Amino acid sequence: MNINALVIGDERADVVVICQTLAITSAGSSHVEYATSLAEGVERLTHGGIDVVLLDLSLPDSEGNDTLLALHSAAPHVPLLVVAGAIRETGELQAIERGVQQFILKERADCHRLGYVVRSVIRRKPFSDTAAH
Numbered sequence: 001m002n003i004n005a006l007v008i009g010d011e012r013a014d015v016v017v018i019c020q021t022l023a024i025t026s027a028g029s030s031h032v033e034y035a036t037s038l039a040e041g042v043e044r045l046t047h048g049g050i051d052v053v054l055l056d057l058s059l060p061d062s063e064g065n066d067t068l069l070a071l072h073s074a075a076p077h078v079p080l081l082v083v084a085g086a087i088r089e090t091g092e093l094q095a096i097e098r099g100v101q102q103f104i105l106k107e108r109a110d111c112h113r114l115g116y117v118v119r120s121v122i123r124r125k126p127f128s129d130t131a132a133h
Contacts, residue, residue: 002031003022003030003051003118004033004049004051004052005022005030005031005050005052005053005118006032006034006041006052006053006054007032008036008037008053009036009055010037010056010059010060015034018114019032021115037060037061038062038067042074045071050078051078051122052078052079052122053075053078053080054083055071056083057084079122081104082104
């Protein structure tokens with residue numbers, strides 16, 4: 001499976017690990033881009049061609065639900081996967097209502113798990129999106 005991913009996060013070490021992990025685990029070719037702010041991520045999404053967004057909810061210019069709303073508005077058809085240090089149960093429910101399809105904890109983002117989760121999120125795109133293509 002060819003994967004075009006956008007990683008949005010401001011912690012360079014996390015971004016590097018995610019990029020390397022996706023490059024290693026994709027069963028086809030992978031192209032990983034990264035943005036360090038919400039504004040930069042939204043700008044990149046406007047150009048299209050992204051299959052999945054891997055997102056840290058704490059960014060320099062946005063946080064939490066505001067980040068999710070902005071990304072979902074910019075590209076409602078692109079699956080969102082939150083890569084977080086911790087997940088609060090109440091926040092998870094709200095995030096799912098705002099378009100997040102999956103959460104993964106940073107400490108559990110090993111090569112096999114992250115690759116599997118990304119591929120499954122891409123395959124689970126809503127029926128209405130796949131029917132339009």
